[in-house]
Amino acid sequence: MPLHPFLIKTNLYKFIARVSRPFHHVYKYMTYLDFASKNKGKGLVNDYYYGAAKYENRYQLHDKLLTDLKDEAIYYYEFGVANGDMIRHWSSVNQVETSQFVGFDSFEGLPESWEGKGKGHFDQAGNFPDIKDARVRFVKGWFQQSVYNELLNCQFDKRCVYHLDADLFSSTLYVLFHLHPKLKTGDILIFDEFSSHDHEFEALEVFKKCINEQWNFKFVGAVNNYRQVAFSLE
Numbered sequence: 001m002p003l004h005p006f007l008i009k010t011n012l013y014k015f016i017a018r019v020s021r022p023f024h025h026v027y028k029y030m031t032y033l034d035f036a037s038k039n040k041g042k043g044l045v046n047d048y049y050y051g052a053a054k055y056e057n058r059y060q061l062h063d064k065l066l067t068d069l070k071d072e073a074i075y076y077y078e079f080g081v082a083n084g085d086m087i088r089h090w091s092s093v094n095q096v097e098t099s100q101f102v103g104f105d106s107f108e109g110l111p112e113s114w115e116g117k118g119k120g121h122f123d124q125a126g127n128f129p130d131i132k133d134a135r136v137r138f139v140k141g142w143f144q145q146s147v148y149n150e151l152l153n154c155q156f157d158k159r160c161v162y163h164l165d166a167d168l169f170s171s172t173l174y175v176l177f178h179l180h181p182k183l184k185t186g187d188i189l190i191f192d193e194f195s196s197h198d199h200e201f202e203a204l205e206v207f208k209k210c211i212n213e214q215w216n217f218k219f220v221g222a223v224n225n226y227r228q229v230a231f232s233l234e
């Protein structure tokens with residue numbers, strides 16, 4: 001009997017799927033380490049390997065980027081806002097009148113569990129962050145319902161900074177595909193959980209493959225041992 005019907009008839013495929021699954025995870029981890037190794041010592045900031053990594057260190061990466069961008073009119077788009085810490089930071093440091101800051105989020109938390117955090121984690125009870133700045137606005141809803149329509153109303157004729165901070169593979173990949181037609185040279189992409197190699201990292205890998213490596217994602221910097229990573233488009 002050929003292999004294909006044999007595996008189905010005996011149900012052996014179920015067993016093999018179960019035992020082989022962790023190897024995909026391990027493979028992804030090694031691919032991510034390959035990325036880390038290739039960029040060692042590169043970038044505006046790169047703390048690898050830093051034994052005392054802590055989440056707040058992500059401001060070091062954002063502030064490095066802001067050193068150049070604080071006086072430039074930009075569009076900052078954030079996907080995954082939660083309580084608004086980072087959109088607040090960007091809009092307070094970049095005071096250029098014509099800059100705009102748009103944050104997309106359900107404000108109901110994660111749609112699926114991620115790395116030990118359950119569905120609904122980061123829930124803001126549907127409320128936007130309170131940021132008193134006319135240049136800042138929020139788009140409430142699941143990306144899958146809001147991003148396509150809302151991007152039709154957005155502008156892209158200045159440098160765009162895309163902060164991808166939705167944690168999940170599904171959410172990140174969905175957004176990347178919708179950004180694809182908008183991307184241009186000089187735009188910046190920041191990933192907040194890039195070391196989540198089955199999620200944000202894999203989303204970027206899949207995206208790059210699907211767009212036939214159309215863009216070179218130039219490594220700009222990383223902190224927290226490549227947990228937060230920024231790229232510019234070339």
Ligand SMILES: C[S@@+](CC[C@H](N)C(=O)[O-])C[C@H]1O[C@@H](n2cnc3c(N)ncnc32)[C@H](O)[C@@H]1O
Nearest residue numbers: 080081082085086106109122142143165166171
């Ligand atoms: C880690 S938090 C964002 C943190 C924030 N960027 C900061 O700097 O503090 C991730 C957010 O992504 C949002 N999110 C993830 N997937 C989403 C989706 N498909 N649609 C809408 N929001 C989503 C969650 O609601 C959550 O608030």
